[in-house]
Amino acid sequence: MKRAVTLTINGEAISSEIEPRTTLVDFLREDVMLTGTHVGCEHGVCGACSVLLDGTPIRSCLLFAIQAEGHEVTTVEGLVEEDGSLGLLQDSFWETHAMQCGYCTPGMLIAAYGLLAESADPTEAEIREAISGNLCRCTGYVQIVDAVRLAAARMRQQ
Template sequence: MPDIEIRVKVNGRTRRATVPPRLTLADFLREHCRLTGTHVGCEHGVCGSCTVLMDGEAVRACLVFAVQADGAEVTTVEGIASPAGELSPVQCAFRDHHGLQCGFCTPGLVVTATAFLRDNPDPTDEEIRDGLSGNLCRCTGYQGILKAVRAAADGAVAAEETG
């Protein structure tokens, strides 16, 4: 099959490329866009390390072909921070509450938690566990990760109440 021309807005910047039809979105982001924060772990959609936002929805970039993202808006972990480089509340919470260890799964967890808290800003602990259940971490016991998401949620709720 011939290569296909695509246009994808990645972290606010339009990217154009001609790609093979079977190139994954994860490989497009890493190889064509040089955004290596999207990690490729299992390549089966199980581990969650490659999670990105596509048109606002959390997706496994290893299961999406780049051609399927044509015309879409994609946000990677590099796009979660503010344009000025300030960490997002979720990123700050992961840092402050030891929500990472080796860091391999962290980008996918941060993106997943960002989308989860956008849709459920005041979750129960059980909802947090369920919301992160598609992301695997081999280094931690998940306690720091759960504390980080809880802290980000509590911070958002407190900011909303005082704002």
């Protein structure tokens, strides 16, 4: 039995008929075809599926898509500038090589984006706290911390 859902994804109004048990991450990936958001553990630990819900980072594997009814969802694809170029945070991740395989990267970007929306000059401890719900098996986090610091510094200059 399917149910209607209407929500905003990356600024665009989306309506769809889905099974109520469909998680938000499956909906994003399979119905909306936004495959930038990744599935890691499906039990809310690894953070690979992080998206912004009304500006706050959440786990899209722990939310049913119908629970997002009427909300605004932002995925990694929505972090680009209006002209399609990379956002400042994305560019900073590239500049410091804050990734290797790239699988956790979208979730990391979402977590860092949430932090920088709240804090213009976060300390290393605050950065680590913000990304501590996102597991990365490649980098050891150092170049991710560097990237968030760099992005914050660049944002302050803007």
